[in-house]
Amino acid sequence: MKKHLFSFFLAVLLILSLTVPAIAASRAVSSYPTLTIKNGVAYCQGKCNTGTSNDKVSLVLTLKQGSTVVDTWTADGLGIVNISENCPVKSGKHIRLYLLLR
Numbered sequence: 040m041k042k043h044l045f046s047f048f049l050a051v052l053l054i055l056s057l058t059v060p061a062i063a064a065s066r067a068v069s070s071y072p073t074l075t076i077k078n079g080v081a082y083c084q085g086k087c088n089t090g091t092s093n094d095k096v097s098l099v100l101t102l103k104q105g106s107t108v109v110d111t112w113t114a115d116g117l118g119i120v121n122i123s124e125n126c127p128v129k130s131g132k133h134i135r136l137y138l139l140l141r
Contacts, residue, residue, distance in 0.1 A: 072138035085122040085138040092118035097141035
C-alpha cells in the first residue's frame with residue numbers, strides 16, 4: 040500500500056511540475072511593425088507590449104530597400120517599448136520593415 044501511495048504522490052508531483060511552467064508561460068505578447076511611405080519618406084514604427092511591466096524588452100527595427108539595409112533603430116525598456124523613426128527612401132524598389140524582439 041505504501042508503494043502505491045508513494046508512486047501516486049510522485050506521479051502527481053511530476054504532472055504539476057510540467058503544467059505550472061506551461062501555464063505561467065501562456066501570456067500573450069503583442070508586437071508589430073508599421074510602415075507608411077509618403078513623399079519619399081518612410082515612417083517606421085515598432086511596438087511591443089509584454090503585458091507586464093517587469094519584462095525586459097529589446098526591439099530592433101530594420102528598414103530594407105531591396106536587399107540593402109537603409110537604417111536600423113533599437114530601443115530597450117520594460118513592458119511596453121516603442122520605436123518611431125523616419126528615413127528618406129528611393130522610389131522603384133521593394134521596401135520592407137522588420138521588427139526583431141529580444
